[in-house]
Amino acid sequence: MRGAAASALVLALGGIDDPEPPPPAVVPPAAAARGAAGAAALCGPRTVPEGAACVPLPAPGASLPEGGAAALSDPAGARPARAGTRGQAHEHIPRRPERPANAAAYMFPIGAPDAPPGFLLVEEAPAGAGALPAAGSVAAIGAARPEPPSWIGGIDIAATRGERVAALRLEGQEGKAEVVFVGALSGITVATAHDVREARDADRVRRYLLLHGHLDRPGPGVVAGARLDAGDVVGYAGETGSPGLVRLRLEARQIREGARIEELDPKRITDAAVTVPCDLRNVLPLRQGASL
Known part of the structure; x- marks a missing residue:
């Protein structure tokens, strides 16, 4: 009897010490x-x-x-x-699900107006890779193909030296594009800002950047502050930043709410706190006759 009573007392005291489980975080x-x-x-x-x-x-x-x-x-x-x-x-x-997946549905700043250009698979050598230059060296180049290997972080478009790179009017864009940067970024780069009223949120205007990289030179009069219509010359294709490989690097970035790129060091326009990489298919204009 004494043993049973002692066991019951120990169990009761142990129950007093056990804390209740914390409530789930809300x-x-x-x-x-x-x-x-x-x-x-x-x-x-x-x-x-x-x-x-x-x-x-x-x-x-x-x-x-x-x-x-x-x-x-x-x-x-x-x-x-x-x-x-x-x-x-x-x-x-x-890419938003309502936007076409196929590159043939879109217009690009380079290539024939009735067909998409060729896209390259380009792998840049990492910094400190032996005798190779830290930037712009090409470790592997695939043949031109009808679809980009990946749309994330921009695409590489096959080009010929001096080929004209035209300004685009993005899907839902209001007004002209504004040149916000001309200088060394991905080789010689021209960045244009576009105000876009998206169909899914007609009450809101977002700002997007298009970065045109590896240019041979900017177009006539293309300086920060210039306004461009669709079809105006942004620049000419080259190999700056990618010696031996002529191509156009095209990237879209959405400007974060509240960020004012005009007040920043221009080279900070690709900082994650300022802009976010965006699938180009969300903003590229559709070819005539292409359906969503």
């Missing part, structure tokens, strides 16, 4: 997280505020395919992360 929805004054969202663990949303951070070293399932709740559209060459994650805006 992450407020983005709309409820913001105050009336527009304060930053009160986001939960492994999330950061971005506009009116709590954007989840990717797991360290995570790798997702283009347009993968890990879409982030951002008003600008889904932004999955992809693994960088050195293990870091990079944000990008994938």
Whole structure:
């Protein structure tokens, strides 16, 4: 009897010491997280505020395919992360599902007006790769192909030296494009800013950059502040930054809300805090007769 009573007492005392499990963490929805004054969202663990949303951070070293399932709740559209060459994650805006996947549906700043240009697979040698130059050296070049190997982070378009690179009017663009940068970035680069009213959100105008890289030279009168109509000459194809390989590097980036690129060091326009890489198919103009 004494042994049974002692056991019961020990069990009772042990129950007193056991703490109750903590309640689960509550992450407020983005709309409820913001105050009336527009304060930053009160986001939960492994999330950061971005506009009116709590954007989840990717797991360290995570790798997702283009347009993968890990879409982030951002008003600008889904932004999955992809693994960088050195293990870091990079944000990008994938192709919207209503936009055509095939390159033949779009117009480009170079090539025949009735057909897409050829696209190159170009692998740049990493910095410090022996005797190779740290920038612009080509480790492998594939033959021109009808589709880009990847749309993430820009595309490489086959070109001939001195070939005319024309300004584009992006899908939903309002007004003329503005030249915001001319200088050394990806070789000689011209960056144009475009105000776009997207069909899915007609009350909102977003700003996009088009970066035209590896030019031989800018077009006549193409300086920061110049305004360009569709078809105006942005520059001429060359091999600056990629000796031995004539090509046009074309990249689209969405400017983050509140970022004013006019007030920044021009070379910071590709900083992740200022602009986000965007799948070109979201903004390139459609060819006549192409359907969504």
